[in-house]
Amino acid sequence: MSEIFGKKENKKALIKExxxxxxxxxxxxxxKEEFKEVLKxxxxxxxxxxxxxxxxxxxxREEIQRLCDVHLAVFRESLEREKTxxxxxxxxxTLMEEHKMLLQFAENLKNTVGKIKGAKDxxxxxxxxxxxxxxxxxxxxxxxxxxxxxxxxxxxxxxxGITQPPTIMWSEHNEIRKSKKELYExxxxxxxxxxxxxxxxxxxxxxxxxxxxQSHFYKENNILFPTALKVITExxxxxxxxxxxxxxxxxxxxxxxxxxxxxxxxxxxxxxxxQVTFETGRFxxxxxxxxxxxxxxxxxxxxxxxxxxxxxxSKERIFPRTKAVIGRKVQLCHxxxxxxxxxxxxxxFKNNKRDVAEFWINLKxxxxxxxxxxxxxxxxxxxxLEVTQDITDIKRIEGEKRLL
Numbered sequence: 001m002s003e004i005f006g007k008k009e010n011k012k013a014l015i016k017e018x019x020x021x022x023x024x025x026x027x028x029x030x031x032k033e034e035f036k037e038v039l040k041x042x043x044x045x046x047x048x049x050x051x052x053x054x055x056x057x058x059x060x061r062e063e064i065q066r067l068c069d070v071h072l073a074v075f076r077e078s079l080e081r082e083k084t085x086x087x088x089x090x091x092x093x094t095l096m097e098e099h100k101m102l103l104q105f106a107e108n109l110k111n112t113v114g115k116i117k118g119a120k121d122x123x124x125x126x127x128x129x130x131x132x133x134x135x136x137x138x139x140x141x142x143x144x145x146x147x148x149x150x151x152x153x154x155x156x157x158x159x160x161g162i163t164q165p166p167t168i169m170w171s172e173h174n175e176i177r178k179s180k181k182e183l184y185e186x187x188x189x190x191x192x193x194x195x196x197x198x199x200x201x202x203x204x205x206x207x208x209x210x211x212x213x214q215s216h217f218y219k220e221n222n223i224l225f226p227t228a229l230k231v232i233t234e235x236x237x238x239x240x241x242x243x244x245x246x247x248x249x250x251x252x253x254x255x256x257x258x259x260x261x262x263x264x265x266x267x268x269x270x271x272x273x274x275q276v277t278f279e280t281g282r283f284x285x286x287x288x289x290x291x292x293x294x295x296x297x298x299x300x301x302x303x304x305x306x307x308x309x310x311x312x313x314s315k316e317r318i319f320p321r322t323k324a325v326i327g328r329k330v331q332l333c334h335x336x337x338x339x340x341x342x343x344x345x346x347x348x349f350k351n352n353k354r355d356v357a358e359f360w361i362n363l364k365x366x367x368x369x370x371x372x373x374x375x376x377x378x379x380x381x382x383x384x385l386e387v388t389q390d391i392t393d394i395k396r397i398e399g400e401k402r403l404l
Contacts, residue, residue, distance in 0.1 A: 023059065052164050085225055091153070091240045092225050094249075094257035098145050099217040101138075101252045106210035109135050113206050117199040125195075136187060139180060139209075141251045146173045152243045153228060160231040165224055172216045179209045296389065301375070302330045303383040306346060318368055318388050330384075349374035350381055366392045 086092040112131050119125045150173065154166035182205045190198045232240070249258055275282045283291070292299070292312045300311040300321065308328050311321040325333060334342050348354045349372075357372040373385045 020054075020059075052161070055164050085221075085229060088254075088256045089241075091148075091237065091244050091257075092229060094244070094253060095145065095149065095153075096221055096225065097254045097257075098142070098250060098252070099213075099221060101250075102142055102145070103210075103213055103217065105135050105138050106206070106213050109139075109206045110210060113199065113203045116195070117203065119195060119199075121195055122190075132187060136184065138250075138252055139183070144248055144250050144253075146176070148244050148247050148249075149173070151247065152240055156232050156236055156240060157224075157228055162227060162231060165227065169216070169220060169224060172212070172219075176209070176212050176216065179205065179212055183209060298386075298388040300386040301383055302346075302386070304350075304381055306330050308333065309383070316390075318363070318390060345372055346384060349384055352379075352381075360391075366390050367395060 085096065108131070112128050112135065115128045116125050116132075119128070122129075150170055154170065157163075157166050183202075186198070186201045186205055190202075193201070244257070272284075274284050276285060276288055293314055295312060295314065298312055298314055298317050298319065298321075301309050303309045306329050308325045308330055311325070313321075330346075331339060331342060345354075345357045348357070355374050355376075359370045361368050361370070367390070369389045369391045371387045371389075373387065375382045375385050
C-alpha cells in the first residue's frame with residue numbers, strides 16, 4: 001500500500017513540475033505526451049489537490065486560473081470520462097443536464113446570429129429576433145444554476161478541504177455573467193444600430209459566451225463534479241438536494257430534479273455543549289448575544305401572552321430598557337394615552353389581520369423609525385417583535401458607495 005501511495009505522490013510531484021513549466025512559458029505540445037503517461041491512474045481529486053498545493057506554495061490564484069485553460073487542454077484526452085456521473089435526480093446529474101441545455105442555447109444563438117448576418121434589413125429577421133429573445137430569456141434564467149453551485153456545492157467542497165477549484169470556478173462564473181450582460185446590452189440597443197453592425201457585435205459576444213460555456217462546463221464535468229462525488233458523503237448529498245430545492249431551478253431544468261424530493265434524513269452533526277441550534281446554523285450563547293447586541297437596530301420581544309421576554313443592549317439605545325421590564329406585561333410599559341394603539345396592534349397580530357405596524361417620529365432632532373412585526377411559524381403566533389432604528393443618516397444617503 002505504501003508503495004502505491006508513494007507512486008501517486010511521485011506523479012503529483014511530476015505534474016506540479018510540468019504545470020510550472022507551462023507557467024514559465026513552455027508550449028503545451030512540448031509536455032503533452034509526458035502528461036498523458038503520468039496522468040494514468042490519477043483521480044480528479046488529485047488534480048484538485050495539485051492546485052491547492054500550488055496556491056500554498058505561492059503561485060497566484062490568477063495564474064492558476066489562466067493556467068487552468070492550458071493544462072486542461074493537455075489533460076483533456078486523459079480526463080475524458082463517461083458523462084453519466086450520477087443517477088437522474090442527483091444534484092450532479094441536474095447540473096450536468098443544465099450544462100447540456102446551456103450549450104444547446106449557445107449553439108442555437110450562434111445559428112440565429114448566422115441567419116441575421118445574411119439578411120438585408122431588420123424587417124427580414126422578425127422570426128430570428130423572436131428566436132433570439134427566446135434564447136436570451138433562457139440564458140437569463142440560468143442564474144439559478146450558478147447560485148446553486150456557489151451557495152451549496154462549493155461550501156460542501158470547502159468543508160472537505162477542496163477550496164481552490166471552487167474559487168476558480170466562481171471567478172469564471174463572474175466572467176460568464178459579464179459576457180451575458182454584454183449580450184443583453186447588444187440586443188437591447190439593436191434599434192440604434194445598422195443591421196450589419198448589430199450582427200457583427202452579436203456574433204462576437206455570442207462566440208465569446210459559447211467558448212466560455214464549453215471551457216467552463218468541461219472543467220466542472222471532468223474535474224469539479226467527479227471530485228465532489230468522491231469527497232461529499234451520501235448524507236451530505238441529501239442535504240445538498242434539499243438546499244437545491246429551496247433555492248429553485250431554471251425553467252429548463254429537467255423535471256426529474258424538480259419532482260421527487262430525496263427521501264431520508266441526514267445524520268446530524270455533533271452539537272457542542274453550550275451551543276444554540278437553529279435550522280440554518282448554530283451559535284454559542286455568547287456569540288448569539290453579541291450578534292443581537294451588534295445589530296444596527298434596537299429589538300424587544302413580547303411573547304404571545306403579552307409578556308416582555310427579551311430586549312437587545314445596543315451601544316446607543318434609543319428608548320431606555322432595564323432588566324426590570326423582563327416578565328412585565330407590555331401594556332404596563334406604555335402610558336394610558338397610547339395603550340389603545342398597543343392593544344389594537346396586538347389584537348390584529350393575534351387575529352391575523354396584519355403582519356406589520358409602523359410609525360416614525362422626530363426625537364431630539366433625529367428621525368426614529370419604529371416597527372412591530374408579528375412573529376409566526378406555520379401560522380402559529382408566538383409574539384411581537386419591536387424594531388426601533390434611527391434612520392436620520394440613512395435618509396441622507398445619495399448615489400452609490402462601492403469602495404471601503
